[in-house]
Each structure stands twice: as structure tokens, then as C-alpha cells.
Amino acid sequence: MxxxxxxxxxxxxxxxxxxxxxxxxxxxxxxxxxxxxxxxIGVVIAFQRYNPRLGFFGSKWMGLENFRYLMNLPNTPSVIFNTVFISFMKIAAGLAVPIVYAVLLDLIHHSGLKRAIQTLLYIPYFMSWVILGGILLDLLSPSTGLLAELWRLFGAEPIFFLANPRLFPYVLVVTDIWKTAGYGTIIYLASITAIDPSLYEAAIVDGANRMKQVWHITLPGMAPIIVLMMTLSLGNVLNAGFEQVVTLYSPIVYSTGDIIDTFVYRIGLINNQFGVATAAGLFKSLISFVFIAMGYSLAYRFADYTVF
Amino acid sequence: MAGIQESRRKPSGIRNTSRLADAGIIAAMSLAGLLCLLPIVNVLALSFSSSAAAAAGRVKLWPVDFSLESYKYALTKPQFLRSFAISVKRVGLGLAVNMACTVLAAYPLSKSSRELTGRGVYAWFFFFTMIFSGGLIPWYTVVKQTGIMNTLWGVILPGAVPAYHVIILLNFFRQLPRELGEAAVMDGAGEFYMMVRLYLPLSVPSLATLALFTAVGHWNSWFDGLVLMTSPDNYPLQTYLRNLIVVKNLQTMQTATQAELREMARISDRTLRASQIFIAALPVLALYPYLQKYFMKGLVMGSVKG
Structure with a gap:
């Protein structure tokens, strides 16, 4: 042959x-x-007066009319602002709190206690926003809630957190941290585990106290993962947390709590303005795409991260 | 988790830090932990209290006027039971479909591009869905066009291939020794046989982790049920619960009939709500020890290779 x-x-x-x-x-x-x-392909609805019976390609084209309509809506600027404001706070807190938790957990030497605390911290992550929302509505109720009770104990007037437009965005951030921060520690704890123990031995011999060990060994050891998580979180700039907001908000707090996703949902699936809602959704998808792609390429460049 | 911790322990023989700082750290983290637990204890206490005590705000962390009324009500309410059954069915079917798709996509993609022509194209094809989507309305429209609205398939097929899970599993497959596959090829084993007989048995911890997350995900998901099920009779439990919880929502109030309002007033009773919330959370809490056992190893390993 x-x-x-x-x-x-x-x-x-x-x-x-x-x-x-x-x-x-x-x-x-x-x-x-x-x-x-x-x-x-269906995003073409954004440029149409969509008629379900005529489909994606039979409906009447109307150019940028839907986008023009959106830009002239009085609440568009506030929806965009709310989205960015809430998601930025969530990104910042979502990076900082788990890092602090992980460092503090690592400092607890009693391993049984440490594990018990971890067990508690992870619980809310596995509950849906419906369940957490139900719990929070009850907990934060100004008339019968547990928190109001605590407030009264200190002689203060209870606050209706979920009906206060000024406080609502912060309630979203705090409750989001409550749900996700514990779970977020896992990746940092894993990176602390990978630190060479002899570094700590040497530091102790040199007389470094715990604070100094954290600053000069633990945090630098976590740095690559911290950088990675920072770059990857870029993709969330427009993710203010749809399921959470839609569970907790009400018309009273639309002015500060309405985000692009909830806006799309209400306009599209409740008011049936498919074209306008798709246009708003496309706006979000495109911007998110740019940021996610940027996040991955930065992660690749600075943290050698590849997806597959 | 235990394995990770035991593999390394910092020298703790020499104490060069104050016990006060130790106590402070323990106190702070215990408080953070308790803040995650107490709200659930509060709901549990409410669910076992009399509705009068709950309405008066007398229930804190322990039941007041112990009562099983709310559970009796929930467990005899047809709509609650029906939603519960739908959720169970959804988890079963969703688990089967998701896991089958995850394995079937991850195994070929774990091959090199020499072994699978077009591997790069396939990988990008799946990965791209993680970074761009058509958005809510086109998704909804396509589900409607494919005729699976108001059926269980509607909440399962659109998310049948979880790209993130595929990536985790394919990275796991790639860590397995290559000689394994080569020896089997010599023996004339087919790809399908190798996947089922060699790769899957070696990936049980990874598969268990993914299965647990998939099951919890299906159990917890409610928004797709809300928009895709046109009849409340087909609502999964969490969707049913969502409507129950947001009864205060103006929209519902405006469109509700008198009879519906009376029913709402009844089910919006705190104790009844609490018992239903707790029953919905119970399956996940029951799985929780397993979740904790597996997720540390499985997910951290696959997702970040840094």
C-alpha cells in the first residue's frame, strides 16, 4: 500500500x-x-410593529420608531440610572463582602465552629427569590415584622423599607448580599487553601501578627482570584437582579427600583407592547455583550483565564 | 470541604494574636451566620403559631399558641398540592433532560480538535449563548411559536442545554487520564460505550454536583412558569407561591373579583403563607447537606482553572 x-x-x-x-x-x-x-433572529421585532400572526418576517417594519418612542418616554433615564446604580453597588459589595468573609473565616481556628458558620452562610443562596421575598416581606413589615419589633425595642419608629423609594435600592443591595455573599466565599476560601503554609510559618518566626499575615500573605495569595472575579463581574453592569426586584418592588418604589429587565417585562408581557419591549431588551443585550466580552478578554489577559 | 481543609493547616502552635481579636472575629462571623438562619426560624415559628398570635405580631423565634392549622390548610388545598406535584414532575423531567444534554455535549467537546473536526466551532456555538441572548420577548415568542406554551416542556426545553454546566463537565472530563480512552480504542470500543462505561463512572462526584444544582434550579425557578403557563392550574409551586406572596400587588387587586379577594384575604394570612413558604423550602433544606458536601469540590474545580 x-x-x-x-x-x-x-x-x-x-x-x-x-x-x-x-x-x-x-x-x-x-x-x-x-x-x-x-x-x-427574533430581535427584529425591535424594528417592527410585531403581529404574532404574521411572525418575525411578515410584520410591518418601522425602522427605529420603537427606539425613538423609548427615548421619549419620561421614565427611561431613571430606569437606566436605577439599573446601573443598583448593579454597581451590587458588584462592589458582591466583591468586597465575600473577600472579607473568607479572610475572617480563615482566621477562625476552631474548625467545627468555622464549618458551622459556613453552613449557615450558604443557606440563603439555595432559596429562590420567591421564598426569600416571602420571608423578607414578613420580616420587614412595619406592623408585625421582626425587624420592626427590634426597632421599637430601641424606641424608634419602624421604617417600611419596601415602600420607601429612597431606601429601596439599598434594601436590594443588602438583601442580595445576604443571599449570595456566603456562597461567594467558596472560591476565595479555595484560593486561600492553595497558599503555601510555610509562608505563614516564616512570618510567625519573623514576629508578624495576624493582621500582618493577612495583609502580606493571605491577600496577595488571593490576588489572582480577586482580579479574575473583578474582570468577570464586568458583565453584570446591567444585571440589577430581575427576579429579586420583581419579587420585592411595587409601584410605590418604581421611581428608584424599576430596572431595564422589569421595565421590559411590564411593557412587553403585561402591556403587550412587544416591539418597544424588544427594543429595550436589545439595548440591554448589546451593551451587556460588550461588557461580558470585555470581561472575558481582560480575564484572559490578566488572569490566564480560559473558558474551555 | 473537609478534604480541602485537612490538606493544609496553618501552624497554630504559636499564638501571637490577642484572644480578644479572636473572639471579635468569631462573634462577627457568627452574627453573619445567624442573620442567614433567623429569618427562616421566624417563618418556621410563624407557621406553627395560631393566626391570631401571628397577626398581633407576637411570634418571634418560637411558636406562640402552637397550632397545626396552617399545615392542615395547605396540605388539603387542591391548588397547593397540584402545584407541588407539577414541581416534582418538573424536577424529574428537567433533571433527566438537562443531565442528558450536559453529558452529550460535554463528552464530544472534551475531545481535542484532532479527534473532533469542528470542535472549536461547536464550543463557540455553545459559549456564545452565554454572552448574548435575544432577550425576554423573542424568547417568549419562540416558545409560543414552537407550541409548548402551557406545558411542562415549555419550562424545560428552552433551557435544556445549560452551557455553564457543559463547560464544568467538559473541563472535568479533560482532567481524566488520556491513556484510559486510548486503551479502550485499541480494544475497539465505540465512543458511546467509552462515555457510558469509562467517563461517566469516573465523574460521579461532578455529575452529582451538577444534578443537585439542576434539581434545585428547577425547583426554585418560577418566572418561566409565570409567563409560560397560561393557566394557573399548571403553575409550578414557586410560581403559585409568588402569586400568593405578592397579593398586595395593586395589579392583582385591580383585576381580582370579589370571591378572589376573599380567598386572597384568607391565604394572605401570615401563618398560612409561612407554612407554604416553609414547605416549598423544605426539599432544598433536605438536600442541603449533600449540596454542601459536593459543591465545594465539584464547582470550584471545574469553573476556574486559573
Whole structure:
């Protein structure tokens, strides 16, 4: 047999061996095409007066009319501001609090106690916003809530946190941290585990106290992961937390609590203005896309992070 | 978790820090931990109290006028039971579909591009769905067009391939020794056989982690049920619960009939609400020890390779 034939045969065999792999991927590819890529084509609704009966390509085109309509809505600027304001606070607190938690947890030497505290901290992460929302509505109720009770104990007038436009964004941030910060510590705790113990031994011999150990060993050891989490969190600039907001807000706090996602939901699925809602959603998707892509490329450059 | 902690321990023989600082740290973190637990204890206490005591705000962390009324009401309420059953079905079906898709996508993608022509294209094809989406309305429209609105498939098929889980599992597969597959190829084993007989048994901890997260995700999810189920009879438990919780919402009030309002006044009773919240949280709390056991190892390992 000549070498050319061998190569041809090998190629053929290689391809035959591959067929099962392609077949495995086929159902997933089909599902993703229909439910992820077809909706991406569906964003054409943003440029139409969409009629469900006529479909994505039969509906009447109207150029940028929906975008113009959006820009002239009186509450558009506040919705965009709320989204960015809330998500920025969440990003900052969502980075800082788990780092602090992880460092403090690492300083607890009693391992049983440490594990018990971790167990408690992770619980809210696994509860849906519906359950947490139900709990919070009760807890924060000014008439019968546990928090109001505490307030009265100190002789103060209870505050209705969920109906106070000034406080509402902060309530969102605090309750979001309550849900996610514990779980967020896992990745940092793992990175602390990877630090070489001999560094601490040397520091102790040199007489460094705990504070100094944290500052000169623990935090620098966590730095690569901190940088990674910072870059990846860039993608959340417009994610103010739809499920949380839609569970906790009410018309009283729309002025400070309405975000792009809740706005899209109300305009689109409650008022049935599909075109306008899709336009607002597309605006968010495009900007998010830029930031997520930026986050990944920065993570790749500064933290050697690759997805696959 | 235990494994991670035991693998390294800082020298703690020499004390060069004050016991006061130690106590302060323990106190602060214990408080943070308790803040996560107490609200749940409060709900539990409410659910076992008489509705009069709850309405008067007398219940704190322990039941007042112990009563099982609210549980009796919840567990005999047809709509609650129906939603519960729908959620159970959803978790079962969703788990099967999601895990099958995750494995079927992750295994081929764990091969090199020499072994799978077009691997890069496939990988980008799935990855791109994580960074861009058509948004709520086109998604809703496509679900409607494909005729699965108001069915269980409507809340399962659109999210059938969880890209993030695929990435975690494919990274795990890639850590397995390559010789394993090569030996099997020599013996003439097919890809499907290798996946089922070699790769999956070695990935049980990873698969268990993903399965737990998938199950919790399906159990907890409520928004898709709210918009895709046109009839409240088909609401999963969390969607049903959501409507129960936001009864104060003006919109509901405006469109509700008198009879509905009376029913709402009844179910908006604190103790009844509390018992239903607690029942909905219970399956996740029951799974919690397993979640904690697996998630540290499984997820940290796969998601960050830094």
C-alpha cells in the first residue's frame, strides 16, 4: 500500500470514528439553535410593529420608531440610572463582602465552629427569590415584622423599607448580599487553601501578627482570584437582579427600583407592547455583550483565564 | 470541604494574636451566620403559631399558641398540592433532560480538535449563548411559536442545554487520564460505550454536583412558569407561591373579583403563607447537606482553572 492510500484510509477511519461524537452533539445543537439562536433572529421585532400572526418576517417594519418612542418616554433615564446604580453597588459589595468573609473565616481556628458558620452562610443562596421575598416581606413589615419589633425595642419608629423609594435600592443591595455573599466565599476560601503554609510559618518566626499575615500573605495569595472575579463581574453592569426586584418592588418604589429587565417585562408581557419591549431588551443585550466580552478578554489577559 | 481543609493547616502552635481579636472575629462571623438562619426560624415559628398570635405580631423565634392549622390548610388545598406535584414532575423531567444534554455535549467537546473536526466551532456555538441572548420577548415568542406554551416542556426545553454546566463537565472530563480512552480504542470500543462505561463512572462526584444544582434550579425557578403557563392550574409551586406572596400587588387587586379577594384575604394570612413558604423550602433544606458536601469540590474545580 502506498503512503497516500494509507493517509486517505486513516482520514476515512478518523472521520468514521467521529460520527458518534457528532451524533451526540446533534440534539443539543438543535435545541440551542431553536431556543437560543432563533430568538437572536427574533430581535427584529425591535424594528417592527410585531403581529404574532404574521411572525418575525411578515410584520410591518418601522425602522427605529420603537427606539425613538423609548427615548421619549419620561421614565427611561431613571430606569437606566436605577439599573446601573443598583448593579454597581451590587458588584462592589458582591466583591468586597465575600473577600472579607473568607479572610475572617480563615482566621477562625476552631474548625467545627468555622464549618458551622459556613453552613449557615450558604443557606440563603439555595432559596429562590420567591421564598426569600416571602420571608423578607414578613420580616420587614412595619406592623408585625421582626425587624420592626427590634426597632421599637430601641424606641424608634419602624421604617417600611419596601415602600420607601429612597431606601429601596439599598434594601436590594443588602438583601442580595445576604443571599449570595456566603456562597461567594467558596472560591476565595479555595484560593486561600492553595497558599503555601510555610509562608505563614516564616512570618510567625519573623514576629508578624495576624493582621500582618493577612495583609502580606493571605491577600496577595488571593490576588489572582480577586482580579479574575473583578474582570468577570464586568458583565453584570446591567444585571440589577430581575427576579429579586420583581419579587420585592411595587409601584410605590418604581421611581428608584424599576430596572431595564422589569421595565421590559411590564411593557412587553403585561402591556403587550412587544416591539418597544424588544427594543429595550436589545439595548440591554448589546451593551451587556460588550461588557461580558470585555470581561472575558481582560480575564484572559490578566488572569490566564480560559473558558474551555 | 473537609478534604480541602485537612490538606493544609496553618501552624497554630504559636499564638501571637490577642484572644480578644479572636473572639471579635468569631462573634462577627457568627452574627453573619445567624442573620442567614433567623429569618427562616421566624417563618418556621410563624407557621406553627395560631393566626391570631401571628397577626398581633407576637411570634418571634418560637411558636406562640402552637397550632397545626396552617399545615392542615395547605396540605388539603387542591391548588397547593397540584402545584407541588407539577414541581416534582418538573424536577424529574428537567433533571433527566438537562443531565442528558450536559453529558452529550460535554463528552464530544472534551475531545481535542484532532479527534473532533469542528470542535472549536461547536464550543463557540455553545459559549456564545452565554454572552448574548435575544432577550425576554423573542424568547417568549419562540416558545409560543414552537407550541409548548402551557406545558411542562415549555419550562424545560428552552433551557435544556445549560452551557455553564457543559463547560464544568467538559473541563472535568479533560482532567481524566488520556491513556484510559486510548486503551479502550485499541480494544475497539465505540465512543458511546467509552462515555457510558469509562467517563461517566469516573465523574460521579461532578455529575452529582451538577444534578443537585439542576434539581434545585428547577425547583426554585418560577418566572418561566409565570409567563409560560397560561393557566394557573399548571403553575409550578414557586410560581403559585409568588402569586400568593405578592397579593398586595395593586395589579392583582385591580383585576381580582370579589370571591378572589376573599380567598386572597384568607391565604394572605401570615401563618398560612409561612407554612407554604416553609414547605416549598423544605426539599432544598433536605438536600442541603449533600449540596454542601459536593459543591465545594465539584464547582470550584471545574469553573476556574486559573
Amino acid at each position: 502506498t503512503s497516500v492510500q494509507t493517509i486517505k484510509k486513516r482520514k476515512h477511519v478518523r472521520f468514521r470514528r467521529q460520527i458518534p461524537l457528532h451524533l451526540m452533539l446533534a440534539p443539543c445543537v438543535a435545541l440551542v439553535l431553536v431556543y437560543a439562536y432563533y430568538p437572536m
